[in-house]
Amino acid sequence: GQQLNQSPQSMFIQEGEDVSMNCTSSSIFNTWLWYKQDPGEGPVLLIALYKAGELTSNGRLTAQFGITRKDSFLNISASIPSDVGIYFCAGRRGGTSYGKLTFGQGTILTVHP
């Protein structure tokens, strides 16, 4: 069953504010991924993390692979209206389970102009 806990479940912010969300697991993952889903679309990969402690940026987005390998964080700086959507974390264990991907419940982000 579901093993990733993502928080917060939803956020309502003003344009220009920074956003933080996180994902925690009861077990270790070898890869952490962050996706964004726009209404009516499939998710799109934002950032991939492969090593504990890794910090990776993609424009205004920054994500970190937690030291314990059981958590990950996503920050969005200076939010804009097009940041609206659902953000998902996902984890992969690797090895013989390389194809298996577990998602968090998602964070619904609303940005007020």
Place this chain on the structure above:
Amino acid sequence: EAQVTQNPRYLITVTGKKLTVTCSQNMNHEYMSWYRQDPGLGLRQIYYSMNVEVTDKGDVPEGYKVSRKEKRNFPLILESPSPNQTSLYFCASRGTSGQETQYFGPGTRLLVL
């Protein structure tokens, strides 16, 4: 254009009537997956395939079947659909290990009465 296609996009059916949702990708990807998306639960992996004739269970495989006879196609079969399988279904594909970008199809919205 690189894409993942799913058919049908919308389907209303009745309990017990077998159905198949098709998925096809034109990127010569090895990995393909099926997910279901339900409010508050995020995406949950149903089945995945690492190559032709190689499939494995995801987190919620009960009530579903898959096959991978050709590299480009990965149909999802519901032998006897039930109302709790009402959901939004996504097919996805990606290349060999190390290529994290997973391409999602447009989704199939299924209602089982």
